[in-house]
Amino acid sequence: MPPSTPSNGQPAIRLDHISRHYTMGEAVIRAVDDVSLDLPTGEFLALLGSSGSGKSTLLNLIAGLDRPTSGAVIAHGQDLSKVSSLELARYRRQTVGMVFQSFNLLPRMTLEENVELPLRLAEVERGDRAARVQEALGRVGLGKRITHRPSELSGGEQQRAAIARALVNRPKILLADEPTGNLDSATGESILTLLKEIQKNPGMTIVMVTHERPLAERYADRLAVMGDGKLLSNGAAR
Amino acid sequence: MKPRDLSDLALRNLREAILRNSLTTLGIAVGVASLVAMLSLGVGLQQLASKRLSQSGLFDSVFVTPRMNLRGMGRDAMPAPTDKPPRLLDENARQEIARLPNVVEVYPQIRFFTEVRYDGKPFATMVAGMPASSKASGSFDGMQGSFFSGDGAYETILQSEFAKELNPQTSALIGKELVLRYAERQSLPQDSANSSATPPSSNSASLPGGFSVVPKEMRLRIVGVVDTEPASGFGGYGNGRLLIPLQVAMTLRAAQINDLRDIVRGTASAQTFASLTVRAKGPAYVEALEASIKNMGFGAFSLLDASKSLATFFRVLDMLLGIFSSLALFVATLGIVNTLVMAILERRREIGVLKALGASDRDVKQLFFFEAGVMGLFGGVFGAFLGWLIGRALTFGTNVYLHRRDLPSVEITSVPWWLVLGAIAFAVFVSLVAGLYPASRAARLNPVEALRYE
Numbered sequence A: 001m002p003p004s005t006p007s008n009g010q011p012a013i014r015l016d017h018i019s020r021h022y023t024m025g026e027a028v029i030r031a032v033d034d035v036s037l038d039l040p041t042g043e044f045l046a047l048l049g050s051s052g053s054g055k056s057t058l059l060n061l062i063a064g065l066d067r068p069t070s071g072a073v074i075a076h077g078q079d080l081s082k083v084s085s086l087e088l089a090r091y092r093r094q095t096v097g098m099v100f101q102s103f104n105l106l107p108r109m110t111l112e113e114n115v116e117l118p119l120r121l122a123e124v125e126r127g128d129r130a131a132r133v134q135e136a137l138g139r140v141g142l143g144k145r146i147t148h149r150p151s152e153l154s155g156g157e158q159q160r161a162a163i164a165r166a167l168v169n170r171p172k173i174l175l176a177d178e179p180t181g182n183l184d185s186a187t188g189e190s191i192l193t194l195l196k197e198i199q200k201n202p203g204m205t206i207v208m209v210t211h212e213r214p215l216a217e218r219y220a221d222r223l224a225v226m227g228d229g230k231l232l233s234n235g236a237a238r
Numbered sequence B: 001m002k003p004r005d006l007s008d009l010a011l012r013n014l015r016e017a018i019l020r021n022s023l024t025t026l027g028i029a030v031g032v033a034s035l036v037a038m039l040s041l042g043v044g045l046q047q048l049a050s051k052r053l054s055q056s057g058l059f060d061s062v063f064v065t066p067r068m069n070l071r072g073m074g075r076d077a078m079p080a081p082t083d084k085p086p087r088l089l090d091e092n093a094r095q096e097i098a099r100l101p102n103v104v105e106v107y108p109q110i111r112f113f114t115e116v117r118y119d120g121k122p123f124a125t126m127v128a129g130m131p132a133s134s135k136a137s138g139s140f141d142g143m144q145g146s147f148f149s150g151d152g153a154y155e156t157i158l159q160s161e162f163a164k165e166l167n168p169q170t171s172a173l174i175g176k177e178l179v180l181r182y183a184e185r186q187s188l189p190q191d192s193a194n195s196s197a198t199p200p201s202s203n204s205a206s207l208p209g210g211f212s213v214v215p216k217e218m219r220l221r222i223v224g225v226v227d228t229e230p231a232s233g234f235g236g237y238g239n240g241r242l243l244i245p246l247q248v249a250m251t252l253r254a255a256q257i258n259d260l261r262d263i264v265r266g267t268a269s270a271q272t273f274a275s276l277t278v279r280a281k282g283p284a285y286v287e288a289l290e291a292s293i294k295n296m297g298f299g300a301f302s303l304l305d306a307s308k309s310l311a312t313f314f315r316v317l318d319m320l321l322g323i324f325s326s327l328a329l330f331v332a333t334l335g336i337v338n339t340l341v342m343a344i345l346e347r348r349r350e351i352g353v354l355k356a357l358g359a360s361d362r363d364v365k366q367l368f369f370f371e372a373g374v375m376g377l378f379g380g381v382f383g384a385f386l387g388w389l390i391g392r393a394l395t396f397g398t399n400v401y402l403h404r405r406d407l408p409s410v411e412i413t414s415v416p417w418w419l420v421l422g423a424i425a426f427a428v429f430v431s432l433v434a435g436l437y438p439a440s441r442a443a444r445l446n447p448v449e450a451l452r453y454e
């Protein structure tokens, strides 16, 4: 178990009895139901569970895209359930990076423009942007493809570009929702190798949703399994 | 997001649905164009009217008459506005009025009906004396020939209808002479020789009451023919068909209507005026001038109220034109709302991605707002240009029509810079208002839902 960097006693993410309920008419759907979890800084957590078990909902709560019905999400000391929506946007901009199963690159923009988007939102100086875009795309092995559009790339390359976009603002937490779900197994492995590589950055915490247990066991430090909105188990991967 | 990035993204989004956004923008342009064209017509007509009216002298003139509060005559039954006694409107009074501040000139209305001979044939017509200042009034701008060479020249300008009676080929009249027959009033005691340059005939008919009326003749050279009937002041030479310099008209001492009244009053020896026209430096001075002339003991009258109600009329006209043409712009804004709401539906996922990458609700709102504003700006600029073109076309069409009827051309539309800037600003403003709803709807979009389904 590699507890990589000193975490000054504070977990990167602390989930304190969080629930996220949806009301559909009379029925209440407990997408996330009373989940508590501490994730130390620098760890790579794989979130497992069958379809509809609440993994994405939990990830979106950590991402600050959604707010819990009850409980607290504390990321690097900041209680996301209490901050304003403007501060939540700032948190998404500066503290987390997100990667999706369907890549979600904007199709009419080149890779360069896609990766520049978070820099625009974070109001990074124009002069600094090109270098940071180049650096981020270089890290995922796409340094020579910056003028290409997403449609001109393979699925694996698109996911790499999406990872570059997630990392360009130098976040502390990387959140990935089934990043290998649309990829063949060999390409999926290469993406996980890349994530493992990224984890080596000091202080980088990763949460990855997947339903491929063998992959998770090989790459993640810790496995959390969800079922029916509840956290079923949480422990070291090996 | 910084404004530059906002505009980058907004313009990029507008380009991505170029056809739809162009059509929306065109809709705004048509609305703005109709607004600009309508208002340019209102402004142009107003300028035309006020130019014509200020040239006519109606609005910078005060019409002065002797105040007649002879008791028992039924006139001036109302108490006199001042306690000054009524005065005679004579040369002294004329000079006194001329010395009042902001007075350009004071001249009498000299008009009389008489007979002229041209080519041996007699014609009855109305003669009017023209002050030298009338040359600048614009009434003579399109005339054939030229204005009088001097204030005392024995020359005449004919009104074109009258000129056609003399000779249908009016240009052939210029340089020719005609004979003006008039009656001169002469005091009975001194039957003096006439001072006029032309030889008078002596065939005097005696009238009871101190003077006789002597028929006389004067040769006048025709120097010009004027199309429109020049008007200056009230009861001026508006219906004069044979115009002569005022100085000449005064020396003619023609028999005027007030002469009989003078006889009744027993003031036949001194020449008095039936009325005087006082021209102020501008319409702004008319009110004060009118008051001080009344205070001197004369009747004074101006068309100031008429000028004020004319201004009000045009303000109302502009407003109505503006309201009607704003309807087109209003319809165009519905186009903006529609286009942007469609864009939200199409760009659901994109908005979700932007939010996941850290865009705040405000960023998304501003993005849509910006897109609305850009469409408004482009539509406004293009529409202002289009409206100007329509205005030009209106003026052109009108002038083609006027030209066919041998009438002088006019500018019926005018697009001042404030109208252009105002129309563009209005288009942007209206577009932003139209963008309010779509922008806030886009901003409220739930990113989790937007990103859920592929």
Ligand SMILES: Nc1ncnc2c1ncn2[C@@H]1O[C@H](COP(=O)(O)OP(=O)(O)O)[C@@H](O)[C@H]1O
Binding pocket: A022, A024, A029, A030, A031, A049, A050, A051, A052, A053, A054, A055, A056, A057, A058
């Ligand atoms: N907006 C919503 N309204 C109602 N139910 C929802 C909504 N979002 C998610 N759910 C439900 O919550 C449960 C968990 O969904 P999700 O987190 O997407 O599962 P997973 O990612 O593990 O497949 C599912 O039963 C889903 O139908």
Ligand SMILES: [Mg+2]
Binding pocket: A055, A056, A057, A177
């Ligand atoms: Mg999911």
